[in-house]
Amino acid sequence: MKKTLTRFIATAMLLAAAFGACLPARAQGDGETNRQLLAAAKDDDQQSLLAALQRGAAVDAMNRIGDTALITACKQGDTAMARTLIEHGANVGHASAPGVTPLMAAAYGGFDEIVALLLAHGADLFTTDRVGKTAMEYAAGQGQTKVVSRLLDAGVDVNRLYKNDLTALMWAAGYDRAETVQLLLARGANPALKDNRGMTAKDIAVQTKSARASGVLSAG
The missing domain is CATH 1.25.40.20 (Ankyrin repeat-containing domain)
Structure with missing residues (x-):
């Protein structure tokens, strides 16, 4: 019994070594x-x-x-x-x-x-x-206007509603990204849309003391 077990272990070790040698370099x-x-x-x-x-x-x-x-x-x-x-x-x-x-x-x-x-x-x-x-919310919130424009060109609806019914315009307004707000308005963003609290982009800009974005929205 002991000899049989010894032979089994030895065989298993040899097989393992042979298998390992056959593995591609990436796996090893x-x-x-x-x-x-x-x-x-x-x-x-x-x-x-x-x-x-x-x-x-x-x-x-x-x-x-x-x-x-x-x-x-x-x-x-x-x-x-x-x-x-x-x-x-x-x-x-x-x-x-x-x-x-x-x-x-x-x-x-x-x-x-x-x-x-x-x-x-x-x-x-x-x-x-x-x-x-989404990527649009990241871009709009950071005021990455060129990226926002590219995402719109790629097929994102300018008035798409995101979590809590926020739009890209609201994200840009809340972080005082005036240039991005201007772009979104020029591309057809609706400033009258409201989030799930009943707030428009301008309301959000006022609440967050985003003066430049508020000014753009007031002028628009």
Whole structure:
């Protein structure tokens, strides 16, 4: 019995070793190469990022909060790195733990070229994060006027209602983004719409002491 068990263990070890030798380099080295990929994205190091990909790093590897290298590139406004990652198959729809997608990250930062790149590769305009915000709300709230314009051109209804019946105009007004308010009005935003509290964009601007946005809305 003892000899049989010994032979069984020895055989199992040999099989395990043989199986491991047959695994592709990517499967064996994922942990370290993935860390290198994520570090390269964080450090804005294109050369190291390419090297990690060539060594078999998973292009959609995630850090502790679920950010991929692509999300990091979008947060940092690195168009070249974002393009490289997409060309290597990065998922443009991947969301981090808080639900932030590459498109949301780029919209928040006002990185219009990256937004265009993501949209060209199928990024979803209407995905929401964990609190119900879309890329448009990120852009409008931050006053990223060029991005707001691009999202409208891509098919977002200027009077679309978001969570709590807020519109992009209300988001821009509440954060005193006067230039974005002007653009939205020019593109057909309806200032008479009300949120679920019965407040218009101007009411919100007054409440938040957003003087410039209030002035634009009063003039309009």
